[in-house]
Amino acid sequence: MQVTETLKDGLKRGYTITVTAAELDAQVHEKLLEAQPEVEIKGFRKGKVPLAILKKQFGERILGEAMQSAVDEAMKSHLESSGDRPALQPEVKMQGGESWTPGQDVVVEVSYEALPEIAELDASKIVLDRLTVKAAEADVEEALKNLAENAKNFEDRKKGTKAKDGDQVVIDFEGFVDGEAFEGGKGEGYPLVLGSNSFIPGFEAQLVGAKAGDEVEVNVSFPEAYGAAHLAGKAAVFKCTVHEVKAPVAAEINDELAKKFGAEDLAGLKSQIAERLEAEYKGASRAVLKRSLLDQLDGLVSFELPSKLVEAEASQIAHQLWHEENPDVHDHNHGSIEATEEHNKLAERRVRLGLLLAEVGRKAEVTVTDAEMTQAVIQTARQYPGQERAYFEFVQKNPQIQQQLRAPIFEDKVVDHIVGLGKVTEKEVSKEELQKAVEALDEL
Known part of the structure; x- marks a missing residue:
């Protein structure tokens, strides 16, 4: 041989x-x-x-x-x-x-x-700010008000009061198409919040101004993309009887409200809200820190890139952006999409950083544990309620899907490894300053 x-x-x-x-x-x-x-x-x-x-x-x-x-x-x-x-x-x-x-x-x-030779990374040149935000009392109070709003009750309006947008009307209704009642078009004692858009477009608006005891005919058309094909695009008349008109009343912010959301008392609920807000801030801060790190890494390293990898990445970027610009196209029955110079530049950055992180992770012996993979599968399976077992089996039989789940975990662990080698300064900022930093990520 x-x-x-x-x-x-x-x-x-x-x-x-x-x-x-x-x-x-x-x-x-x-x-x-x-x-x-x-x-x-x-x-x-x-x-x-x-x-x-x-x-x-x-x-x-x-x-x-x-x-x-x-x-x-x-x-x-x-x-x-x-x-x-x-x-x-x-x-x-x-x-x-x-x-x-x-x-x-x-x-x-x-x-x-061949993959290029990548020189040892000098992590001492990496200088980062980790933005930290404390949950302000005003933010906790605002979140409490939103919870109370979501937990609102409805109380009877004075007899003869006309229903307003946001009110709840209790109705009986029956729908007709071409003069014939249709299956699933009838309900009794149904509590409908006007403006909730839970019924066919245009339905709720025609009940605004109705009073308890009124008989109202609602004329609407089913959407062309309606789930029931025999009703899609059809004009319909709903005969409605309004029994009650109720006004929304926000729940009181007290211990009872707290118990509805699983807390022992109001102080406990406030503490939970503060923890949740700070967890959200921490996630946003990490995104800003990671972008800063990647930007610095991109400027610290230089090596030849495999042209085939860059071409494949540029093609994928062009294809993804084309579909974002054409959201109505869900299949791939479209013409060839040529990568632009901008796509190629972005592809080079992604490939360069991807190879660098992979090499740093390899040398540092960074691995993804079975427990971390299992957690990733569980989190993704939650997107398919009722089909979790089928999804688990699908992942077990598809190494490519396993790699798609493993890759972001590996990348985050390598990022944490590099951050640990660099100089990181904790910097306390306001919520607004953090928000501006996050918004700036989309501008780059």
Whole structure:
């Protein structure tokens, strides 16, 4: 077996791997000998089938396995000796292709781009501010008011009062299309909050001004994209009887409200709100810190990038942004989307930082634990209520999905590792200052 270099240009590599016919024949012979004791063919006792017959019956399949095994072994040996790590799966092409016949040498052309050598990161040059925000009393009080608003009750308005937007009306209703009542279009004693947009567009607005005891005909049209196909786009009339008109009354901010939200008392609820707010601030602060770190890393390192990785990333960016600009297109039946210079520049940054973080993580022996992966799967499975078990099985059978879940965990752990090596200063700021810093992330 012989490996000959044909290309070495920057990160691009090219080789030919030659496996002689004699080497292949020897491998086939060896595999047949290994299999012979277990083979049983009509007319021969188990383990007594002549090699010539075995070769005639199984030789072609074993020859293919031997060829693949020989090339794989040659590639493995080459990568170990050269130290190369391919950026993507190497391209392998057999010379001669379908014209190759048994008895000939096998010559395989292999090409790939190697990952670049990345110099040791000098983390002492990294200087970061970690923004911290305390939950202000005013913010806690505002959150309390929102909770009280969400926990509001409805009390009867004075008899004869007209319903306003935000009021609750208790109604009986029955819907008709083309003069015929339809299934699912009837309800009794239904509490409907006007302005909640929980009914068909236009329905609630026609009940504004109604009084208890009124009979109201509501004329609406079902949306074209309505879930029930036989009603989609159809005009309908709902005959409604208004029984009650109720005004919204915010819940009192007291211990009873606190208990509704799982706290022992009002002080406990305030404490929970403060903790939640500060957790939100901490998450936002981390996003700002991470962006600052990545910006500094991007300026600290420079190395050649695998062109195929950059092309693939630029294509993905262009495709994603195109769909964001065309939200009505949900499939991929559209023309080719060309990456722009801006897309390429962003792709270069992402690839450069991705390779750097991967290398730092590799050298620091950063790993993602089974417990961390399990937690990631559980969190993602919650997006599919009722199908959690099916999602778990899907992940178990799909290494690519596992890698998609593992990658952000690994990246965050590497970021934490690098931050721990740099100089970090705690900087207390206001909520507004943190918000401006977060908004600035989208402008970069």
